[in-house]
Amino acid sequence: MSDTEPVDWSKQLFDHLVAAGITLFPYVPDAGNKRLIEYAEEHNGVRPILLTTEEEGVAVCAGADLVREKAVVCMQSSGVGNIPNFLSFVNGGRFPILMMISMRGDYGEQNPWQYPMGQAVDPILTAMGVLLFHVDHMDDLAPATEAALSATFKSGKSAALILSQRFLGAKAF
Amino acid sequence: MTPAVLDRRKVLSQIFPNPDDYLFVTGLAGSARDTAGLTKDGTNLFTMAGAMGAATSMGLGVAMSAPNKKVVVVTGDGELLMNIGSLATVATIAPANFSIVCIDNGCHGETGGQTGHTSNKTNLKMMAEGAGFSSTLLIESEAELAQGVSFLNEAPGPRFVHLRVIDGAPTVFKRNMDLAECRIRFRSAF
Numbered sequence: 001m002s003d004t005e006p007v008d009w010s011k012q013l014f015d016h017l018v019a020a021g022i023t024l025f026p027y028v029p030d031a032g033n034k035r036l037i038e039y040a041e042e043h044n045g046v047r048p049i050l051l052t053t054e055e056e057g058v059a060v061c062a063g064a065d066l067v068r069e070k071a072v073v074c075m076q077s078s079g080v081g082n083i084p085n086f087l088s089f090v091n092g093g094r095f096p097i098l099m100m101i102s103m104r105g106d107y108g109e110q111n112p113w114q115y116p117m118g119q120a121v122d123p124i125l126t127a128m129g130v131l132l133f134h135v136d137h138m139d140d141l142a143p144a145t146e147a148a149l150s151a152t153f154k155s156g157k158s159a160a161l162i163l164s165q166r167f168l169g170a171k172a173f
Numbered sequence: 174m175t176p177a178v179l180d181r182r183k184v185l186s187q188i189f190p191n192p193d194d195y196l197f198v199t200g201l202a203g204s205a206r207d208t209a210g211l212t213k214d215g216t217n218l219f220t221m222a223g224a225m226g227a228a229t230s231m232g233l234g235v236a237m238s239a240p241n242k243k244v245v246v247v248t249g250d251g252e253l254l255m256n257i258g259s260l261a262t263v264a265t266i267a268p269a270n271f272s273i274v275c276i277d278n279g280c281h282g283e284t285g286g287q288t289g290h291t292s293n294k295t296n297l298k299m300m301a302e303g304a305g306f307s308s309t310l311l312i313e314s315e316a317e318l319a320q321g322v323s324f325l326n327e328a329p330g331p332r333f334v335h336l337r338v339i340d341g342a343p344t345v346f347k348r349n350m351d352l353a354e355c356r357i358r359f360r361s362a363f
Contacts, residue, residue, distance in 0.1 A: 024237060047237060050265060052258025056230040063198065063234020066219055066359045067242075071234065089224045093352035 009141055009167075010035035013100075014043075016142065017072055020149045022098075024049060024064050024071035026057035032102020032168050033074040054079030058086040062095045070153055074100040077162075078114070080121045087128035087158070096152040099130070099160040107136075108170030121162065131159040136166045177313060181276050181338040185211045185247070188274070188312075188321035188334070193217065196235055196363075200228040200248030202283035203343035204276050208247045210344035216362030222350055226256030229273060233263055236271035239363070243270055245325075250277040250291045257300060260333075264305025269330040273301075278340045286340060301333035313337040 014036050017025075025040040026049040027033055040048040051057050057073030064071040075083075080101060090097045104111070105118015122132055131151050133144040144161055151159040185207050189195065192211050197218045199205045205220035212218045221228055232246035253260075253275050263271065279292035291297060298309050308328035312321050312335065321334060349355055 024234065026234075047266075049233075049237070049262065051230075051262055053256070055226065056256060056259050056262055059224075059227040059230035060234035060237075062227075063231040063236075064238040066198075066231075066235055066356065067196075067239040067363050068360060069238035071238075086224050086227055089221070089227065089352055092223075093356045095356060 007138055008035075009138060011039060013141060013145060014039040016145045016149075018043065018046060020070065020153065022070045022072050023047065024060060024069065025074060026051050026060040026071060027074035028054050028057070028076065028079055030074070030076035030102050031171065032076065032163055033100065036074060036100070054082045055086040058083050058090060058097060061097045062089060062093070065095050065097075070098075072098045072100055075102075077101055077103045077105060077118050077121045080124055081117050084124055084128055087130065090158045091129040094156055095158065096156050097158040098148060098152045099158075101160050101162045102168060103162060103164045104171075106164055107166040109165060110170060110173040125160050129158065131157050133159060133161050135161065135163045138167070140167070175313065177279070177337045177339045179313065179315070179318075179336070179338045180341060181207055181278065182210070182342070182344045184276070184312075184318060184336055184338065185274075187318040188325060189245075190322065195243045195245050196239065198228055198232040198235060198244070198246050200246075200252035201225055202249065203278070204228075204247045204249045204252065205348065206343040206346050207276065209348035210346040214346065214348045216358050219355055219359050220348055222352070225252050228252055229256060229259040229263065232273070233259070233266065233268065233271065236268040237266065240268070240270055244268075244272070246273045248273065248275055249282075250275060250279065250297060251281050251289050253297060254290060254295070260301055260304035260306065263331050267331060271330050272325055272332040272334065274334040274336060276336050276338055278338050280340045282340060282343065298333065298335040301335070306331060306333045308332040309335065311335045311337070
């Protein structure tokens with residue numbers, strides 16, 4: 001995203017997630033979730049959790065659910081490649097896991113290493129029963145977030161909010 | 174390294190004389206069976222039967238979301254090693270109400286008893302300390318089991334108990350393997 005971006009979408013998304021009752025933000029650092037996590041660090045009512053691998057975050061979210069709390073795991077698209085086996089308890093146990101995925105390897109990507117995993121994100125998540133809610137434009141953000149929240153915490157599904165590089169902007173190489 | 178002497182089927186009841194006081198999350202296989210035996214597959218237990226490497230992180234999510242409960246992860250050496258980075262995550266968050274008990278039999282008991290890293294050079298207590306745990310305890314004798322009770326109650330959390338056992342069979346206990354049912358059971362009781 002450019003410095004001249006007039007809308008602070010990270011703040012909008014953060015406020016939306018907090019209003020839905022989310023208290024834990026496990027994350028693997030990515031440019032796409034940097035400001036979201038900074039908001040979580042500044043907020044007294046929620047906790048960011050720095051992970052070593054994305055699959056930890058899926059399990060943290062499930063643990064929160066076991067005691068009736070809500071969490072969102074934030075990761076770059078590469079991390080989707082690290083989580084499928086943990087999605088087995090999400091799918092089999094019907095845990096309502098919410099993911100926020102900032103994409104690499106799609107619209108405008110300049111690093112050839114990113115394409116294979118980026119292009120595999122949707123089929124991998126679909127294969128494991130995760131519903132996908134894509135954000136390509138600012139107008140998509142609020143309705144896609146609400147749809148993902150409804151799918152998870154109201155309907156008991158697992159869902160991914162997928163922020164494309166068309167929305168985030170592609171990193172220059 | 175001295176040969177292990179403890180029988181895994183007899184250790185948990187000694188370090189957890191009052192299992193109802195805790196919420197338990199376990200790894201798969203032997204640690205799940207031992208803890209199911211301890212709690213009689215109680216509503217304060219969520220066991221894994223797959224997703225190897227998930228136990229510590231799931232327990233962390235429980236501990237952070239239920240700060241007034243004592244939360245324990247019981248897992249094995251192989252399960253812990255599969256996601257050993259989770260120890261760093263726990264150490265950074267440092268939840269006071271969280272303990273990990275690693276039942277280290279030095280092998281992969283569920284898949285045929287293949288030798289594990291802890292039978293070679295790997296020391297899990299040192300790895301926990303390296304990750305940033307300040308409260309760690311090695312238990313490898315009957316006498317040290319009593320020390321485990323006070324450690325789990327009094328040492329500042331998070332705590333790591335490294336429990337070395339012989340590579341014998343785990344507790345025989347038929348637990349509920351329907352994970353959706355077990356999720357609802359745990360949530361409903363909380």
